[in-house]
Amino acid sequence: MSRGIKRMYLRDITPSTSDDYFLVGIVIAKQSPRSFPSKRDNTERSVCNFTFRDSPSHYVNIAIWGSSDYVNYTTQQFHIGDVVDVISPKANFNRSSEQESKFQPAVTCPFTLTLNEKFSNIKMHALEDCAQFLPLLRLPTQPPTDFLLLQDIHANSQALCGKFINILVAVQSLNAVRQITTKEGKLLESREITVIDQSHSKLYVQLWDADNAYRAENWLPRETVLFIANLRVDWNEYKKAMTGTVTSRTIITENPSTTEANALKNFARTAPVKPRAVLTQLATNYPDPNSITNIMSCRSVWEKAMTGGCDNFTALVYAALHDFDIDGLKPVSVTKCKYCGLPVSEETFTCVNFDCPVQSSGEMMQCETMFDVTVKIADHTGSLNNCRLIPSVTESLLRCNVTEFESLPDEKRTLLKWEYLLQQCKIRLMVLPVTRELSKPLFSILSLEKVNVKELAVNMPMI
The missing domain is CATH 2.40.50.140 (Nucleic acid-binding proteins)
Incomplete structure (x- = not known):
């Protein structure tokens, strides 16, 4: 606490306020010091800017001016989240220039404060009321719904x-x-x-x-x-x-x-973090696959996915279904961790993903078994391999859930396969393009239905 001068609040400062007061508040932002030669005597001067808050509605930008040694030493004494006393600051009600506002946070106070090496000071707040300022750190300085996805x-x-x-x-x-x-x-x-x-x-x-x-x-x-x-x-x-x-x-x-x-x-x-799990979640939660109307060929989908530099995208593809292996030795289901969406160990039924929150939280892991079927689709321009059907699409095609399917005889599985194998279909895809971390694109099928020759002829792209 600073003795001999009165305590004030940001809301009370006016153009006529003298400099013999101090403020108590919390540091919510801070920049590194900047140095430059003084125009007066060619000595080196420094400045450090920080943002100070003493109530939910009042926060201000403060500049500490002085020699490089003074500014560097002073700014090392406090950090973001510290409660400080700001002693004898000078309030400047001159409107900040547009150039200055480009380099400072947006604040609510109509003034800035300056601390001078000779007349001002800043020090850690020494009283036991520091805790009352901590909630101010958790209040955004912009409206809480004013953000972009x-x-x-x-x-x-x-x-x-x-x-x-x-x-x-x-x-x-x-x-x-x-x-x-x-x-x-x-x-x-x-x-x-x-x-x-x-x-x-x-x-x-x-x-x-x-x-x-x-x-x-x-x-x-x-x-x-x-x-x-x-x-x-x-x-x-x-x-x-x-x-x-x-x-x-x-x-x-x-x-x-x-x-x-x-x-x-x-x-x-x-939330899933691995690319395949991310794509599965996005595809599974896609609100309305029928809204996907941009028609692309297999070749154009592949080229766009391999180019990179774009976000995940969707496409409507007219193609034949290949490699629909549901009656062979290839597994058609997988057991996944409900938390991270990655496969679990079939021997121990434990999540082997070290990034999964279950690993650190100590919570009981929950699993779910679902269809995991990949197909190849092809048209006259090329093919797309390892396109994964989302589980609900597989259930729709096979007219049963994974438990019911696993009890079907091989003959029935083969009949179900040939209902779609080599048939021309209308397929809606979600694609995760290549990135620096993902060397091959990933494909998920959001919907699949057989199509008649007339519709195919009208909508099949040339390239």
Whole structure:
């Protein structure tokens, strides 16, 4: 506590407020110090910016100015999440220029605060009321429903390139902190994380400042939810995908206290992470396969899937069914973990996926047995191998569930096979294209029905 001067709140500061006061609040964002030569005497000056909050409705940007030694030392004394006393700040009600606003977080206060090496100070709050400020860390600085889905970011890459957007995501994985030396010889610390939401399985996000890079040490995959306000998104040519970058405008709210965040957290705990499991979930939950009307040939589907650089896509294909092996030695069913969607050990009935939340939660694993049938489809342009029928489609074709099918005699299975084998069909696909991590595309069949010659002749594409 600072003695001899009065305590104030951000809501009370006006243009006529003198500098003899102090504020108590929590640091919700912080940037690394920047240095440059002074125009007055050519000495080196430094500045560090951080964002400070003392109530749900009031948060402000603060700049610490001074010599490089002073600014570097001072900023090492506090971090995001610390409760601090801001002593004798100067309020500046001059409207920030458009250039300045490009490099600062959006705040609610109509002023900025400046701390000067000679007249101001910042120190850790010493009283026992620090806990009352901690809930402020879990309140997003933007409206809780004002965010884009990851699917929309990937689908609108051209329109969103270079834009700043809000996202609500769960942490999927974290890479180690890396040190990078710039052309000017400055050492930077960065960290890449991968995040997910209910609409898409991946967005890479780069953390460039030391505070956030080390703050991420406490983030738990499939547990930590982040509301990231003003994330810059760009096309990454190396990854062939949209990626996000945390900049000086960005504020990250951990595990926000919102209904949307709680729903995402429940989803993330059981969301699939492996490409095949991800595709299976997307295909199984596709709302209306009949809405897929874009007709493509097998060749055009394959070429688009192998090109990469695009999100999962759907297609309507007119093709014949090949390799419909349901009466041979090939298994037609699989037992999967309900949590991660991957096959379980048939000997022990335990999940062998180390990323599965069951491994760390100690919960009892739940399994389900379902159809697991792959087919080959072909038209006059080529073929697509290993197209997996989603279980509901297999049940529809065979007119029975997996338990009933396993009790059928071989003769009955063969009859069911020849009802569709080599028949011309109308097939709706969902495709997961190649990526840096996925060397071959994956195909799921959302619906399949036989088609008459007239419809085939009208709709069969030439190439």
